[in-house]
Amino acid sequence: MLSGxxxxxxxxxxxxESRIGEDGVLGVYWAQIGAGLRGLLNGELDRLDGGTLDSxxxxxxxxxxxxxxxx
Numbered sequence: 646m647l648s649g650x651x652x653x654x655x656x657x658x659x660x661x662e663s664r665i666g667e668d669g670v671l672g673v674y675w676a677q678i679g680a681g682l683r684g685l686l687n688g689e690l691d692r693l694d695g696g697t698l699d700s701x702x703x704x705x706x707x708x709x710x711x712x713x714x715x716x
Contacts, residue, residue: 650678651705666709679706680716
């Protein structure tokens, strides 16, 4: 899920030459998915490192000029 979310942002930037966080329609839904992924880190992660995943999610949202704590 994380990989697809990240690739979606990259694809948007390549196609529209602007960040997805600047898109008034798609950016909102994309950010909500990121917030949802962060929420899922509260569940069982088996061998995944929740701290590392959270860092990737937060960093990506911040790169899009979105505040992860406001989603």
